[in-house]
Amino acid sequence: MVVRVLNLNQMLHLTAGRVGGLFSRRAVVGLTNSGARMSSHHEVSDQVDMSQPMYWDRLDTPLPDRAWIDVLDSKDKSLKQKEKGPWTALSKEEKIALYRLKFNHTYPEMKKPSHEWKTVIGGMFIFFGITGLVVFWQGHYVYPPQPHTFGEEWQAKQIQRMLDMRVNPIEGFSAKWDYKNKQWK
Amino acid sequence: MQMAKHFSVKDKEAIRLLFSPLAQRCYSHGGKQETDEEFDARWVNYFNKADIDAWELRKGMNTLIGYDLVPEPKILDAALRACRGLDDLASAIRILEAVKDKSGPHKDIYPYLIQELRPTLDELGISTPEDLGMDKL
Numbered sequence: 001m002v003v004r005v006l007n008l009n010q011m012l013h014l015t016a017g018r019v020g021g022l023f024s025r026r027a028v029v030g031l032t033n034s035g036a037r038m039s040s041h042h043e044v045s046d047q048v049d050m051s052q053p054m055y056w057d058r059l060d061t062p063l064p065d066r067a068w069i070d071v072l073d074s075k076d077k078s079l080k081q082k083e084k085g086p087w088t089a090l091s092k093e094e095k096i097a098l099y100r101l102k103f104n105h106t107y108p109e110m111k112k113p114s115h116e117w118k119t120v121i122g123g124m125f126i127f128f129g130i131t132g133l134v135v136f137w138q139g140h141y142v143y144p145p146q147p148h149t150f151g152e153e154w155q156a157k158q159i160q161r162m163l164d165m166r167v168n169p170i171e172g173f174s175a176k177w178d179y180k181n182k183q184w185k
Numbered sequence: 186m187q188m189a190k191h192f193s194v195k196d197k198e199a200i201r202l203l204f205s206p207l208a209q210r211c212y213s214h215g216g217k218q219e220t221d222e223e224f225d226a227r228w229v230n231y232f233n234k235a236d237i238d239a240w241e242l243r244k245g246m247n248t249l250i251g252y253d254l255v256p257e258p259k260i261l262d263a264a265l266r267a268c269r270g271l272d273d274l275a276s277a278i279r280i281l282e283a284v285k286d287k288s289g290p291h292k293d294i295y296p297y298l299i300q301e302l303r304p305t306l307d308e309l310g311i312s313t314p315e316d317l318g319m320d321k322l
Contacts, residue, residue, distance in 0.1 A: 062250055062283035063243035063276055084272045087310030095274060096317050102275035106319045107282040 057105045067102045076101055225257050232263035242267050246280060255287045255294050258301035265302070269309050277311045278319070285314075 048054075053065035072080065076097075082090065083098055090098070099106075148154060167173045178185045219227075231237075231245050246264060249256055256264075261284060268277040281299075288294035299306070299313060306313065314320045 059283075059286055060250055061247045062279045063246050065243070067275075080272075083274055087269070087274050090274070090310065092312065092317055095278070095312050096319065099275045099278050099317070099319065102273075103279060106314065107286050108320060108322050111286075112322055 055104070057103070057110050059107065059110060068104045069101045072101070225260060228256065228260045229263045232260065232267045234267075237267050237270065239271055239273070242271060242273075242276065246276075246283070250283050250287060255284055255291075255298070258298055261298065262302060262305050265305055265309060265311060268311075274311065277309070278314055278317070281311075282314050282319075285320075 055064045055066050055068055058064070069076070079094060079097060079101075082094065087095075149158070163174055163177050163179075165174075169175055176185050177183075228245075228249060232242070234241070237245075242264070245267075249260070249264075261280065264280055265277050268274070268280070284298060285295040305311075
C-alpha cells in the first residue's frame with residue numbers, strides 16, 4: 001500500500017524557502033512545476049504548484065505521477081514516435097535516452113550513499129566542543145566559591161566525626177575502618 | 186534464506202516454494218486468506234486488461250511494489266506487456282529495476298526473474314538495465 005506522503009525534504013523546502021547549507025544540497029527533484037512552461041533544466045521555484053502531479057524518485061514508487069522531462073524538443077518527440085514502433089528497432093542509446101526522459105535517477109543512483117553523515121558527526125563534535133568551552137568558562141566565571149565545608153581540613157574533621165558516631169558500623173562506612181589500628185581496612 | 190544456496194536456479198519448483206510471494210495480510214477476524222495463486226491471478230488479470238491506461242499501470246506497479254514480496258514472473262510479464270501497449274519502454278525498464286531492488290539481499294531472485302522473462306524481453310525488445318549499463322553508477 002503506497003502512501004503518498006511528502007517526504008521530509010520536500011516539506012522542509014516548502015516552509016523554509018531558499019535555505020542554504022545542508023538541506024538545499026539535496027536535489028529538490030520533486031518540486032518542479034509540470035506543464036509547458038517548465039524547462040528541462042529543473043530550477044527550484046519558490047512556489048511549487050502542489051495541485052499538479054509531481055515527480056519523485058522513490059525506491060518504493062517506481063512509476064511517479066509524471067515524467068521527469070515534460071517539455072520535449074523535436075529530437076525527443078521523434079524518439080517518442082519511434083517508441084511507438086517495435087522496441088527491437090531502438091538502439092541502446094535511444095533506450096537510455098527514453099529512460100532518462102521519463103526518469104531522473106536510476107535505482108543505483110537513488111541508492112548512492114551520500115557524505116552527509118560526515119557533516120552530521122562533524123557538526124555534533126563541534127557543538128560538543130562549543131558546549132565544553134561554555135561549561136569551562138562558566139565554571140571559571142559564573143559559579144560562586146565552594147562552601148567551606150568542602151575544604152580538606154573540614155572534610156577530615158567530618159570523617160573523624162562520622163567514625164566517632166559509628167556511622168553504618170556493620171556493612172557500611174565505619175565497618176571499613178579498623179579502630180584498633182586507626183586505619184582503613 | 187540460507188536454504189536458497191543449495192538449489193540451482195533451474196530448480197523452478199523449489200525456487201517457487203522459497204520465493205513464493207506470500208501476501209500475508211492477516212485480518213484479525215474472519216475473512217478468507219487469499220492463496221498465492223489467487224493473488225497472482227488477480228494481478229495478472231489487472232495488468233492484462235486490454236485498455237489499461239497509464240495511470241492504472243502506475244497505480245498497479247506502485248501498489249505491487251509496496252507489498253512485502255517480489256512479484257511472480259507472470260505478473261511482471263503482464264505488466265511489461267501493458268507497458269508495450271502504452272508505448273512506454275522507460276517504465277518497462279523501471280519495473281525491472283524495481284523488482285531487483287525489491288529482492289533486497291536475496292541476489293538469486295533477480296537472475297531467476299530475468300531468466301523466466303527472457304522470452305518476453307526478447308519478443309518485446311526490452312533491454313535489461315544491465316544490458317544498458319544502467320545498473321552501475
